[in-house]
Amino acid sequence: MKYDLNRLRTPCYFVDRGLLQGNLDILAGVQKRTGCKILLALKGFAMWSLFGQIREVLAGVAASALFEARLGRETFGKEVHLCAPAYRADEMEELLDNADHMIFDSLSQWRQFRPSVQKRGGRVEAGLRLNPRHSEVKTAIYDPCGPGSRLGIPPAGFQDCRPEDLEGVSGFHFHTLCELNADALARTLPAVEKHFGRYFKNIQWLNFGGGHHITRPDYDVELLCRLIVEFRDRYGVQIYLEPGEAIALNTGFLASSVLDIIHNDVDIAILDTSASAHMPDVLEMPYRPRIENADLPGRKAHTYRLAGPTCLAGDVIGDYSFDVPLRVGEKLLFHDMAHYTMVKNTMFNGIQLPDIVLYDPAADAFAVQRRFSYEDFKSRLS
Numbered sequence: 001m002k003y004d005l006n007r008l009r010t011p012c013y014f015v016d017r018g019l020l021q022g023n024l025d026i027l028a029g030v031q032k033r034t035g036c037k038i039l040l041a042l043k044g045f046a047m048w049s050l051f052g053q054i055r056e057v058l059a060g061v062a063a064s065a066l067f068e069a070r071l072g073r074e075t076f077g078k079e080v081h082l083c084a085p086a087y088r089a090d091e092m093e094e095l096l097d098n099a100d101h102m103i104f105d106s107l108s109q110w111r112q113f114r115p116s117v118q119k120r121g122g123r124v125e126a127g128l129r130l131n132p133r134h135s136e137v138k139t140a141i142y143d144p145c146g147p148g149s150r151l152g153i154p155p156a157g158f159q160d161c162r163p164e165d166l167e168g169v170s171g172f173h174f175h176t177l178c179e180l181n182a183d184a185l186a187r188t189l190p191a192v193e194k195h196f197g198r199y200f201k202n203i204q205w206l207n208f209g210g211g212h213h214i215t216r217p218d219y220d221v222e223l224l225c226r227l228i229v230e231f232r233d234r235y236g237v238q239i240y241l242e243p244g245e246a247i248a249l250n251t252g253f254l255a256s257s258v259l260d261i262i263h264n265d266v267d268i269a270i271l272d273t274s275a276s277a278h279m280p281d282v283l284e285m286p287y288r289p290r291i292e293n294a295d296l297p298g299r300k301a302h303t304y305r306l307a308g309p310t311c312l313a314g315d316v317i318g319d320y321s322f323d324v325p326l327r328v329g330e331k332l333l334f335h336d337m338a339h340y341t342m343v344k345n346t347m348f349n350g351i352q353l354p355d356i357v358l359y360d361p362a363a364d365a366f367a368v369q370r371r372f373s374y375e376d377f378k379s380r381l382s
Contacts, residue, residue, distance in 0.1 A: 003253070003359065005331040007366055010257040011273040012355035014366060015047060015338050019251040023215040024057040027246065030214060030221060031057075034228040036239040039081055041210050042068040044244020044339045048075040049358060049369045054247065060100070062210070062242035066091050069098040081207070081242065083129060083173055085150055092116050096124050103127040103173045103207070106153060107165055114168060127171040127207065128153060134191035136176055136184040137211070139285065144175050151175070155195040170204045171237070172196065177211025179245060182223040185212065189227060200235045207240040214246040245339045252338025254279065254354065258330045259309065266319070267304045269326050273334075274308030275317045277348045281340050282317055292333040294320040302326070310349045347377045 008014070027038050037059035048071060060079025061072035072080040083103035087095060092113055096102065102117060102124050104110040110128060117126050131152030137143040144151040152174065176188045185208065193200075200206070208228075213219050228239050256273035275282040282289060297303040300321035308315035345353055353372040360367070 003333070005255050005333060008255050008331075008357065009355060010255045010331060011271075011278060012255050012357050012368075013252055013337055013342055014255065014357035014359050015050065015248065015252040016359045016361060017050075017053065018361035020050065020053065020248065023247055023249060023251060024054065026215050026221070028057045030225060030228075030241075031059075033225045034239065035232060036228050036241060037079070039079065039240060039242040040076070040247050041242045041244035042072060043343060044210075045248040046071060046343050047248075047338070047356065047369075049356075051076045058247070059240075063099070066095055066098070069095060073098040081240070083127075083207075087113065089113075096120055099124055101125045101127060101171070101205075101207075103129050103171075105129045105151065107157065107161060110169070111165065118168060125170040125205075126168055127173050127205070128169055130172050130174040130192065130196050131155075131157075132174060132176065132188065132191040132195050134176055134188050136180055136188060137178045139178070141284070142178045158196070158199075166199065166202065171206060172199070172203060173207040173209060175209025175211065177209065179213050180211055181213060181216075181218070182220040182227065185227055186223060189231060200237065203235075203237060205238040205240060206231070206235070207242065210242045210244050212241055212243045212246060213249065214241075214243060215249045216246075248338035250336050252336065252341070254334040254337035254341065256332050256334065258326050258328050258332070260328060261304070261326060267302070269304045269306050270309060271306055271317070271332065272309060273354065274310050274312075274315050274348075274351060276308065276310055276312050276315045277346050277351055278308075278354055279317070279334070279337065279341050280344050280346075283314065288318050289337070290335040291320055292335065294322055294332075297321050306332075310351060312348075347372075347380065350377055352377075 039060050039062040040058050041062040043064050055076055061076050062081045063069040063072050064084050069080055069082050079100045081101040082099040085105045117124055129152040131154045133154055135143050135145045177184050232239050256271045258269050259272050260270040262268050297319040300323050302325050303321040305319050306317040355368055356370040358367045
């Protein structure tokens with residue numbers, strides 16, 4: 001698909017409804033074949049103007065804090081699953097107002113808040129997050145099961161578990177993956193069963209967490225479906241998945257313009273979009289985003305270091321090469337910019353946030369959903 005970037009004010013994120021529907025069709029097929037329920041993890045993608053399209057397929061949302069839970073309840077309208085490392089006592093009643101499933105990260109938190117959950121008379125189902133101590137993620141900052149992790153109850157934690165602790169617990173949750181294929185899940189499940197399988201006979205559901213890259217072209221959907229069905233049948237439980245990236249993977253873009261071109265040892269193009277403010281995973285992950293008609297440095301005739309407009313010295317996106325020299329005012333298109341961008345961006349340095357835009361391929365039309373202003377910046381401060 002070729003987009004007419006001249007119709008857009010930059011910087012802006014835009015999501016292609018047609019590409020999104022392609023992902024949803026894959027996820028719908030997984031649900032139909034296995035009976036599992038797939039949730040949209042709001043921590044990865046929370047563009048609620050698209051929820052009408054997404055809820056036609058998915059079973060609900062996975063939230064990590066009060067505001068996400070409220071957003072899910074108010075704008076998605078289906079199941080809301082809440083999972084966090086710890087909950088605040090002064091928010092508990094409002095959390096319970098907005099959640100259908102509430103997953104506790106420790107036995108101490110479950111013991112503290114069990115009376116509040118039980119007062120809801122079964123309307124809110126309680127679960128515990130498990131940590132099988134099985135690592136598949138190679139980048140330590142994203143590994144939920146690494147040494148010293150605060151996420152989930154490790155096998156040793158269940159040594160202190162009393163029979164009454166599991167009364168009122170209807171399910172378990174584990175999360176071990178990040179941007180991984182089904183073979184990683186195949187290696188994880190035996191570890192989960194080894195450490196916790198004896199507790200599964202009394203539960204109704206099991207949440208396999210996120211990190212499943214289901215809509216990636218090379219993803220082994222057949223293996224995923226087989227694993228889900230085998231686990232479902234072995235324990236008689238409802239299986240949930242809550243991928244953040246798979247829903248919006250390869251559906252969104254970030255359009256940017258060149259503001260200036262300078263030379264300091266290398267040619268540097270200053271853009272109106274920032275790695276640190278607008279695509280922070282470029283620095284945190286780190287990773288190298290793909291840019292339309294660009295290649296690795298030196299592969300094409302003209303190489304530039306692409307950098308953002310903030311005062312952060314390291315606000316650098318990376319080095320890219322192009323067939324022809326870049327010009328001031330030229331627009332660049334970054335690929336796969338829907339997930340973990342809008343949800344993580346900032347107004348550092350008072351830089352304006354990118355517009356949020358929908359693209360309808362049937363009408364070849366862009367529609368601006370949100371344009372940010374000085375008041376958005378000022379209202380966050382005091």
